Amino acid sequence: MVAGSVPLLSVEDLSVEFRTRDGVVRALERVGFSIGRGETVGIVGESGSGKSVTAFTVLGLLPPAARVTSGRAVFGGLDLLTASPGQLLEYRGRELSMIFQSPRTALNPIRPVGRQIADVLERHANIPRAKRRDRVLELLARVQIPDPERRYHAYPFELSGGMCQRVMIALAVACSPALLIADEPTTGLDVTTQAGILDLLGDLSRTAGMATIMISHDLAVVAERCDRIVVMHAGHVVEQAPARALFARPRHPYTARLIASTPRAGAKLADLAPIPGAVPDLRGETTPCRYRTRCERAVSVCDEPPLPRDETAPGHVVACRRPL
Amino acid sequence: MSRLLDVRALTKRFPVRGSARWVHAVDDVSFTIERGESVGLVGESGCGKSTLVRLVTRLLEPTDGRIVFAGRDVGVIPPARFTHAPERRLIQMVFQDPADSLNPRFTAFDTIAEPLRRLGTPAPRAAVAGHVDELADLVGLPRELLGRFPHQLSGGQQQRVGIARAIALRPSLLVLDEPTSALDVSVQAMILHLLADLRERLGMSYLFVSHDLNVVRLLTDRVLVMYLGRIVESGRSEDVFDRPAHPYTRALMSAVPALETGTRRARIPLVGEPQSPIDPAPTVCRFHGRCPDGVERCTREMPVLRAGPAADHLAACHFGFAVGAPAQGSSTISPLASAVERPVARTAARRSGGQCAENSHGHPAGG
Secondary structure, eight states, rough: OOOOOSSSEEEEEEEEEEEEEEEEEEEEHHHHHHHTTTTTEEEEEOOSSSSHHHHHHTTTOTTTTTTEEEEEEEEETTTTTSSSSHHHHHBTTOOOOOOOOEEEHHHHHHHHHHHHHHHHHHHHHHHHHHHHHHHHHHHHHHTTTTSSSHTTTOOOOSOOOHHHHHHHHHHTTTOSSEEEEETTTTTSSSSSHHHHHHHHHHHHHEEEEEEEEEEEOHHHHHHOOOEEEEETTEEEEEEEEEEEHHHHHOSSSSHHHHHHHHOOOOEEEGGGOOSOOOOOOOOOOSSSSSSSSSSOOOOOGGGGGSOOOEETTTTEEEOOOOOO | OOOEEEEEEEEEEEEEEEESOOOEEEEEEEEEEEEEEEEEEOOOOTTTTTHHHHHHHTSSOSEEEEETTTTGGGHHHHHHHHHGGGGGGGEEEEEEEEHSSSSSSSSSSHHHHHHHHHHOOOOOOHHHHHHHOOOOOOOOOEEEEGGGGGGGGGHHHHHHHHHHHHHHHSSSSSEEEEETTTHHHHHHHHHHHHHHHHHHHOOOEEEEESSHHHHHHHHHHHHEEEEEEEEEEEEHHHHHHHHHHHHHHHHHHHHSSOOTTTTOOOOOOOSOOOOOOOSTTTSTTTTTTTTTEEEEEEEEOOOOOEEEEEEOOOOTTTTTTTOOTTOOOOOOBBOOOOOSSSSSHHHHHTTTTOOHHHHHHTTTTTT
């Protein structure tokens, strides 16, 4: 993001709670990050770190048990968290779009994929009925689906996982959104297919100036494809930095651990260090630093609120009292 | 090391309903696993990995070929009867998704005790309980969790239960089908260390199936690369990973995302659509059509596995070891270097461009 310019999406101080039978779960606590036009930002963390909840909150797709207790998510001058359902409907699908983790379950199983894309155009784009089909074929070709004419009538079960994900992408970018949120877009796909899908997302964001939030548990995927990376742990943003800086010099102990636990080419098993402990229970009261119990650098000052947010270098923010 | 598993020319075809055609799921596959050895099996979904695993674990009837386990041909035993074969307890499996592969109505204790009760030597209740405790210790599962049901356990704990169940009968061969792909990296690291440790302690052989090449490399001595039902490359892990010879292997390696930003390898994209596994032409290389190096010869002559300069390194490509070998290598075909000395006869056959008369296992080619 260019300093001084207005970001495309700015999430500030976002806290979300879930009411459950076992008490209130503080799923997000004071989460903040922003994304500029055309930028690709990765959000990484273990399962349960709040990556998907963040995306769902921004899109207004939280279940009824969830409650936003604080914060703003400003997109194009509009706070998405206080927007009316009608306003959100106008934004979602047109300006803001999302692709989901398992394309096969996210697509309608009993409607041909071409028709599903046409539905989006009917709802959100001003394209006459007669032209819609051509536009769908164009979109299918753009996401590199071979033989779009034939695939227009295919049902999701007739397509491979990679093809279904391409259809999802076509659906999401049908109205040229300004921001695409991709939640684990390649989890469960083969590495060769994964590379193809990620290339496609990269091309789309470059050619259309589309900003992308890429949510992944795979550090290597975001390392390669993102300009900036936000690391989440147990509902906190623990570190955010430009991709290169984050991997060159991680400051938060959790980030360093996450990097050390990712298998890399040419590494030995002995180099692979697991992260001790587990994501803490987020029910009830939590400690100021939620990594405290897993951290080998923790000292008594770590128990004192509030959680710091120190900018150690331009754009490099770390939430730790004793950064590396 | 002595030989534990010897798979010879194994073939499995499934009929296509409503036609006389066949899906060639596994086609003329041969490989071996030594005692105590860990062998990786990689390839994209639909390449026949799972079918091969199900043949080896004797859940499927092979169409043709032999599966010799510990000196006995177990391929001839019908799957329904294999339950009673003495080899049944020696071949065990760890599944991909621990949440799906554990019985939701069984406690961790029951799950681990089940193979002991079904296939173990009859023992009093207390002995079984003692054995389960031992297994829990072995896989690092706290004993107080044994009374819990799968939904009360974390993903890593669930997979420890799955591993404890699989090693309960002290198998000689453990088949691991993507054992960590459903886990977080932090947990994956723990499970990988556990698996390496167990292999050393119990002297098991592993057949490790995964599409995560970085993980396969960590845990295997040798690796098999499968494409559309056939093994296209095999060899010691360091040879295959550092000097991949088959264009498919090279494309696969180049697609693995690298953690180091800015050091990305030039990616070899796979263009075109894969061939159909239904009655593929026997004379056409299976990879033709997606191969960046494909020439006319690849449509006339199915390449068979041939040896390269390193011991045990085989690739089924007419140009395998001739092309600039490293992963970053260009796709230009350079003349075969004289470094390839070892398999003299085969090298000569390839140089002259003639039909290679045998594959690596001495079977007639083109089967």
